Amino acid sequence: SQTIHQWPATLVQPVGSPLSLECTVEGTSNPNLYWYRQAAGRGLQLLFYSVGIGQISSEVPQNLSASRPQDRQFILSSKKLLLSDSGFYLCAWSGLHGAETQYFGPGTRLLVL
């Protein structure tokens, strides 16, 4: 069966510090991968998605970037965090074909102080 991991689970970082959140998927090949952010008490915002290694599409211009160095690894990064980057970050995967169900990881809670 497929599983999706995210780490760290919780992170507290000062403004201006770098960020690296990692997401890995097991039990499937060539997944589509997604990064979402959920601000406190609000809905989900798609940040990036990837249909293959090195292929990243950005949905919202911002302080963040994403990379996919391996088929089942998706990394969310920032060079300098802003207060507004605080939130709950969720990684998700889906099958290769369009309109497939997305399955979510446990998420990372990021607090920027």
Place this chain on the structure above:
Amino acid sequence: AQKVTQAQTEISVVEKEDVTLDCVYETRDTTYYLFWYKQPPSGELVFLIRRNSFDEQNEISGRYSWNFQKSTSSFNFTITASQVVDSAVYFCALIANRDDKIIFGKGTRLHILP
């Protein structure tokens, strides 16, 4: 453009009551897929159901049931005999045609009171 509306921001019911969460969607595509997800306090989004636009049969899974009506563009979710563990935020979502992007509603926060 696609859109999902969950008009109920927050609902509170007493345990063992039935509760229905509303979802109304908009799309011009004839082929689309509808989803419900549960987000418990731990934060992870848990997939509950997926329906395609050609299958209007209602579905029941234990205490959960879903009513899909294309005539009203609705995909409502009912929890029968609610339990405290059902307390969560529930999201309705839509993927139109073969797009990879899922459109989420803003969610309904459900409180089940003991």
